[in-house]
Amino acid sequence: MRGPMNLVVIGMARTSFLEQPGTPIAPVFAEGEPATLEILPEYRMGLADLEGFQRIWVLSWLHQAEGYELKPVPYRDTVRRGLFATRAPRRPNPIGLSCVEVESVDAERGVITVNGIDLLDGTPIIDIKPYVAQVDAFPGSRGGWFDGSCDVRTADARFAGGGADAQSKR
Amino acid sequence: MRGPMNLVVIGMARTSFLEQPGTPIAPVFAEGEPATLEILPEYRMGLADLEGFQRIWVLSWLHQAEGYELKPVPYRDTVRRGLFATRAPRRPNPIGLSCVEVESVDAERGVITVNGIDLLDGTPIIDIKPYVAQVDAFPGSRGGWFDGSCDVRTADARFAGGGADAQSKR
Numbered sequence: 001m002r003g004p005m006n007l008v009v010i011g012m013a014r015t016s017f018l019e020q021p022g023t024p025i026a027p028v029f030a031e032g033e034p035a036t037l038e039i040l041p042e043y044r045m046g047l048a049d050l051e052g053f054q055r056i057w058v059l060s061w062l063h064q065a066e067g068y069e070l071k072p073v074p075y076r077d078t079v080r081r082g083l084f085a086t087r088a089p090r091r092p093n094p095i096g097l098s099c100v101e102v103e104s105v106d107a108e109r110g111v112i113t114v115n116g117i118d119l120l121d122g123t124p125i126i127d128i129k130p131y132v133a134q135v136d137a138f139p140g141s142r143g144g145w146f147d148g149s150c151d152v153r154t155a156d157a158r159f160a161g162g163g164a165d166a167q168s169k170r
Numbered sequence: 171m172r173g174p175m176n177l178v179v180i181g182m183a184r185t186s187f188l189e190q191p192g193t194p195i196a197p198v199f200a201e202g203e204p205a206t207l208e209i210l211p212e213y214r215m216g217l218a219d220l221e222g223f224q225r226i227w228v229l230s231w232l233h234q235a236e237g238y239e240l241k242p243v244p245y246r247d248t249v250r251r252g253l254f255a256t257r258a259p260r261r262p263n264p265i266g267l268s269c270v271e272v273e274s275v276d277a278e279r280g281v282i283t284v285n286g287i288d289l290l291d292g293t294p295i296i297d298i299k300p301y302v303a304q305v306d307a308f309p310g311s312r313g314g315w316f317d318g319s320c321d322v323r324t325a326d327a328r329f330a331g332g333g334a335d336a337q338s339k340r
Contacts, residue, residue, distance in 0.1 A: 010263070054313070131311050135196040137308050
């Protein structure tokens with residue numbers, strides 16, 4: 001069995017977003033924004049065959065999201081919601097899950113160019129998985145409070161840094 | 171900025187799968203199998219509003235997946251593929267990503283009942299996010315080698331424990 005649950009960095013997101021306010025809250029709201037994922041040399045062999053996939057999952061460590069609250073007000077709502085029913089970045093484990101469209105993969109140089117991503121520049125990447133429609137795509141899946149939510153597409157400052165309302169857990 | 175990238179356990183999967191061989195390799199291949207996610211008391215308030223969502227993402231720590239190789243042979247193929255173009259459990263960060271259908275949520279008792287999941291009994295849960303079709307569902311997204319792969323639906327022993335071909339990284 002594995003030991004402590006410690007993550008390793010496999011790469012870094014390079015984007016044009018330097019602070020949370022104004023950053024798209026989902027990759028679909030960042031289309032056309034240039035972004036790359038730079039993968040460390042020791043992991044580049046694992047990028048083989050990736051270019052055949054139209055989309056990938058990018059799992060990231062949201063390094064600027066400190067602490068969390070269990071009932072935040074999401075970007076697209078005006079009332080508090082259970083944290084696990086939101087995609088808010090401040091979480092017990094601040095892991096980001098982004099479905100992005102692949103433009104090109106340079107496995108030798110370790111560079112994946114994507115069509116838009118919802119991550120701050122410098123965000124550590126912890127995993128990449130292929131998007132497989134057969135197991136990942138459920139159009140029309142009922143979306144709770146999100147289905148009737150407002151059409152906010154970019155972040156504001158509410159989850160930036162460790163706000164006074166966030167439980168500081170580390 | 172956050173400190174070391176250490177994960178906390180927020181709950182545990184309770185399933186009928188006790189070993190990798192025979193375990194479904196995706197939740198869609200486990201439909202009808204009873205499974206629950208037991209969430210620790212300190213996080214249960216964050217389960218509010220979750221029941222409105224038809225599906226959720228379950229992020230887990232694949233605690234029995236030791237080491238990794240960068241060019242494994244996936245369950246559904248017969249040749250080696252780049253690790254990041256597979257969903258193989260042995261990865262630099264062994265994080266599982268499962269889209270499961272919610273049957274019921276008992277926030278007070280911290281129990282989410284789901285319709286099938288691809289996890290071993292006792293797998294630690296590290297995050298739960300709502301499935302939001304608008305940002306997660308891309309039917310018809312081109313799926314690389316997977317699109318032409320064989321129809322294997324359950325695991326065999328190839329990624330069980332730390333095989334001789336796995337780089338032991340911890």
